[in-house]
Amino acid sequence: MKYETVIGLEVHVELATESKIFCSCSAHSFGAEPNSHVCPACCGMPGMLPVVNRRVVDFGMKAGMMLNCDINRVTTFDKKSYYYPDLPGAYQTTQWFAPVAVNGRVDIETSAGKKSVRIKQIHMEEDAGKLVHDISEGTTHVDFNRTSVPLIEIVSQPDLSSAEEVEAYLVRLRTLLRYAKVAECEMAHGTMRCDVNLSVRPAGSDVLGVRTEMKNMNSIEAIKRAIEFETARHIDALENGTEVLVQETRRWDDAKGKSYAMRNKETAGDYRYFPDPNVMPVVIDDAWYEAIQNSVPEFPEVKREKYIALGLTEYDAERISESIMLCECFEEASEACGNPKEVVNWITSDVMRILNAKKMTYEMLNLDNQALGKLISLTGDGKISRANSKKILSAMFDDRSIDPEAYAEANDMLIGEQxxxxxxxxxxxxxxxxxxxxxxxxxxxxxxxxxxxxxxxxxxxxxxxxxxxxxxxxxxxxx
Amino acid sequence: MISKEVVEKVAKLSRLNLDEAEIALYAEQLSQILDTMEGLQQIDTDGVVPLAHVLPIENVFREDDVGQCFRQEEVLANAPEQSDGMFQVPKIV
Amino acid sequence: MSIYMMKQETAEAKAVVVDDMFLTTDMPTTAGSKMLEGYNSLFEAEVLTRLKNAGYAVAGKTKVGEFGVDLLGETCYFGAEYEGESLQYPAALAVKNGDGKAAVVLDVNGAPRRGAAQSGLVALKPTYGRVSRYGTIPVACSGETVSVIANNGTDCREVFCAMAGHDSKDGTSLPESMTEQGKAAVNKRNKVAVLSSMLKGVNEEVQAKIAAAAEQLSKNGVEVVTIDAQTVAYAGAAWNILMSAELCNNVSRYDGVKYGYRTKNYTNIDELYTNSRTEAFGDFLKSAILFGSETLSTENYSKVYDKAMRVRRVIRDDMAAMLADCDALLMPAVSTLSYDRTLVERDKYLPYKENFFTAPASITGFPVVVAGGVQLVGNAFSEELLLDLAELV
Incomplete structure (x- = not known):
């Protein structure tokens, strides 16, 4: 018999704010001492009251707009109760009754063709802490640095049907959220995490099979492997009766290439949601809505077409539009020097070479793009030699405040008319x-x-x- | 009437251990309280919007500024058990 | 038995006592629970900072019932206070002793108002949002309010003014502009309404207090009318749902991991949670937790919790309509002027019944003054008007 896989994803994304969602502790504790980015509010001590970080709502709305969602003009926060040591209050403040964004759509393209994945909702919530297991001592240690870092959870409808589609969806989400500059979306850093809800049914059937939820995949490749494994496990169970499938949460072990049923997690599963009395409703008026809407960038396809119209090759247009940072670099430098084709040559050669040498991603690009345009002009006009311009570009990577002309002059690199x-x-x-x-x-x-x-x-x-x-x-x- | 099973379920959710006598007692108490609740059904609330907050205020925000955190030793000062700057609990499988 | 968790000498001329629901950095804060025995807060309640800035010293912390939800403190792990067989409210005794100009207390479920009514003191529970709750032990956050008990209205007013005002650390704190507007909108009608529906189950002594208060008001030229407001009588039932649910959620943080009591009897995390909480929480609190948890369950949420929030709006709107026409609603604060030990020990359910009288102000956030053994519930921002009326009863 032929089977089809039905997959829905819950994607958690850390929002790139400076401070946490309800308190002013720094949201950036990657590599910090444990429990050093913590206050009584975010480690569950009584008495401190939550006050919402406005930028979290800005980012939540913007993410919603990027994913073609309707924005709930009145959006509220609710409490979700369960016991787990990484949750210091034994409740998580999240959005249950009126999430910030609903009914969205993400378009993807795979070898199977184009597809729209429906987004059920996006809600804002606080992250949990981290558990560190000491196997030899038989103890677990709790670090609350990450608690209350703002997250959005993006819940898709079960519209995906293969590992390839899941990959395309995740890459698309990542591109769009990075375009909006609301999130880093780096799975290796844990700033993007994905739970996979999967079931299998005979092809053409409209009855859903038993659904399992898989957690703990740390890369897109791991997610693909987990989906392949889980699909095979489900089919094997249906086909050969190797086991009885039950609705459960499973943990993916990437090293072993297997998923395991999770024990010891809250099983009763009644989260007893209710409106958080300490957090007043968020009401989004037209002015606020429009301000966020105006900050929504053009989509990658729009940029790509625009770049092709400017004379870029399809290949270059595709490469530049892959990242909003490259787009901005290209657009601003082009405007400064008036020569888009020359700018794209610089970006795809010198800029990318330096990024590569410095082991930086496109998203880490932090050049003064106008200054880059100026450097390109000066070089094109013969004021700076090509060799020296490379040296100057390298210096500009290290110091954003460098003006190429002044720098060239100060370092005897300027070619005068005389x-x-x-x-x-x-x-x-x-x-x-x-x-x-x-x-x-x-x-x-x-x-x-x-x-x-x-x-x-x-x-x-x-x-x-x-x-x-x-x-x-x-x-x-x-x- | 609230059944013993309900009391047991709720106690488990709330991380409380009850003996048989307590389960019976709380089943009775909870039933009593829920009975008074029945009275509420007499108030017509069709079309009434639930009131979660009594104040007519909305949009209370703080700006995205980083403030002072507490020091690790302060955070851990009241901890029953700690290790390596972290709170310690039995092994979570 | 001491009425204090801790008492300290103070050289300041102006002193207040606070109850054990306020976080202090120089004294432990327990909320009357074994769970928090010896708990040292890293920060101090905002009202204490404000009172200190206004020149008040804190003379001590009075005992409270476990998490402040009982009648008068009878569920305090560190001991209840009886005079003879009559249950006493520690903060009220402190004021009567003259240990401070006032007691600053957290009114979660009406205990301060019951205490003031039975001791013949004046209590003010201000409009929800006028005094910061930052640094108070959270229990029923949608209604609990920092309140004052004093010998007279003047002292109440003075201490209230010293601690009221916007606090950006409390997301439910009223902005100054709204307070000013609200105060300006208060119109004196010279009229008070007795709510006949709220006289249910009160004994003769209390009935006499109501009659006396009405008479005093009349004598002083205030028109006294009687209104039969049926919905207000459901405030207690609705408040019990909301309060218990919020309490259940708020005390879930006490799990033996980060601070507070930890059982010695555990081999895994679930035993650590369950045994710590079972050993440290008292019976009444446990019943409130169980009840609160049940009201929020998937099966009950819309039938019970959501219903209670709707009833809350109905009551709020009905009371606001009545208060558009009069200065205050006159109602009892208690069913009796003394709770006998045998009654308290027999009827564990009493705090859920007795808050019939205090719940209307708790559930709506309206201000209320207790004076002459009765309650005067006013419209939002009418504290001054209520304290003026209190002078008359």
Whole structure:
């Protein structure tokens, strides 16, 4: 029999705010001492009261708009009760009755074609802490640095049917949320996490099979492996009766390539939601809604088409529109120098090379894009040599405040208009000192010219337009 | 009337241990309280919006500014058991 | 038996006592529970900071019933206070002793008002949101209010003014502009309504207090009318649901992991949770937790919790309508002027019955003054008007 897999995803994304959702502790504790980013509010001590971080709502709305959701103009926070040591209050403040965004859509494309994945809802909530297990001691240690870091949970409808589609969906989510600059979405950092709800049924059936929920996948590759494994396990159970499928939460062990039923988690599962009396409703008026709407960027496809219209190749347009940081770099630098094609050459060669050397992702790009445009102009105008411009670009990566022209001037890299005479002097000196090379060149040895050229360039410390130098050098040699 | 099973379920959810006598006692008490609740059904609330907050205020926010956290030793000062700057509990499987 | 958890000498001329629901950094805070025995807070309640800034010293912390939800403190793990066979409210005794100008207390379920009514003191529970709850032990957050008990209205007013005002650390704190607008909108009608539906089950002594208060008001030129407000009589039932549910959620944080009592008897995390809570919580609190948990269950939420929130709006709107026409609603604070030990020990369910009288102000957030053994419930922001009326009864 043929089977089909039905998959819905719950994706948790940490929002890129500075502070936590309900208190002013820093939201960035990656690598920090345990329990050093904590106050009585976020470690469950009594008496401190939650006050909502406005930017969390901004980001929640913006994420909703990126995923084509309807925004609930009145959105509220609720308490969800369960016991687990990483949850210090034994309740999580989340959104149950009126989440910030509902009824969205994410479009994906795979080898199976185009598909729309429906988004049920996006809700804002607080993250839990981290448990560190000491196997030898038989104890677990609790670190609350991550508690109350703002999250959105993006709940899809069960519209996905393969590991490939799940990958396309997650990549698309990541691109869109990064475009909106609301989240890092780095699975390796835990800033994007994904639970997979999966069931299997005979192809064409409209009855859903037994559903399992899988957790603990730390990369898209792991998610794909988990889906393949779980699908096979379900089919095996249906086909061969190897086991009886039950609705349960399972933990993916990527090293072993297997999923295991989780024990010891709250099983009763009655979360007893009710409105949080300490958090007043959030009411989104037109002005606020429009302000966020106006901050929503163009989608990648729109940018790509625009770039192609500017004369970029499809390949380059695709590469640049992959990341909002590259888009901004391209657009701002192009505006500053008026030469998009030259800018794209710089980005795809020098900029990407430096990013690569520094082991930085596109999202970490932090250049002054206008200054990059200026550098490109100066180089194009022959004011800075290509070799020196690379040095300057490298310096601009380290120091965002560098103005390329001032930097070139301060470091003797600027090629002035009056330099024709200076170049001539240098060329004459070099020719005089090396008559052998001059003769060699005249006798047809092209290499000899390169030697003379190199000597001149060295004397000039590179501050010379190579074309210009070549012209003067040839003029001198040929008398 | 609230059954013993309900009391046991609720006690488990609330992480409380009850002996047989307590279960019987609380079943009776809870029933009594729920009886008074029945009275509420006499108030017509069709179309009434639930009132979770008595104040007519909305949109209470703080700006996204980072403030002072507490020191690790302060956070752990009241901890029954700690280890390596963390709260310690029995092994979670 | 001491009425204090801790008492301290103070050189200041102006002193107050606070109850054990306020977090202090120089004294432990227990909320009357074994669970929090010896708990040292890292920060102090906002009202204490404000009172200190206004020149008040804190002379001591009075005992409270476990998490402040009982009658008068009878469920306090550290001992209840009886005079003879009559149950006493520790904060009221402190005021009567002259240990401070006032007692600053958290009114979760009416205990301060019952205490003031039975001791012949004046109590003010202000409009919800006028005094910061930052640094109070959270129990029933949607209604509990920092309140004052004093010998007279003048002292109540003075201490209330010293601690009232917007606090950005409390998301339910009223902005100053709204308070000013609200106060300006209070119109004196010179009229008080006795709510006949609230006289149910009160004994003769209390009936006499109501009659005396009405007479005094009349004598002083206040028109006294009687209204039969049926919905208000359901405030207690609705409040019991909301309060217990919020309590259940708020005390779930006490699990033996981060602070507070931890059982010695555990081999896994569930035993740690369950045995810590079972050993540290008292019977009445447990019943409130169980009840609260049940009201929020999936089966009961819409029938019970959601219904209670709807009833809350009906009562709030009905009372607001009555208060548009008069200055205050006159009603008892208690069914009797003394709770006998045998009654308290026999009827564990008493705090759920007796809050019939205090719940209307708790559930609506309206201000209330207790004076002459009765309650005067006013419209939002009418504290001044209520304290003026209190002078007359």
């Amino acid at each position: 330099n024709d005479d200076m170049i001539l002097d240098v060329v004459k000196k070099v020719i005089e000192a090396d008559p052998k090379s001059v003769n060699d060149f005249k006798n047809g040895k092209e290499k000899a010219l390169m030697a003379l050229f190199g000597k001149c360039m060295k004397e000039l410390k590179g501050n010379c337009d190579p074309q210009q130098l070549k012209v003067i050098l040839l003029e001198c040699i040929n008398g």
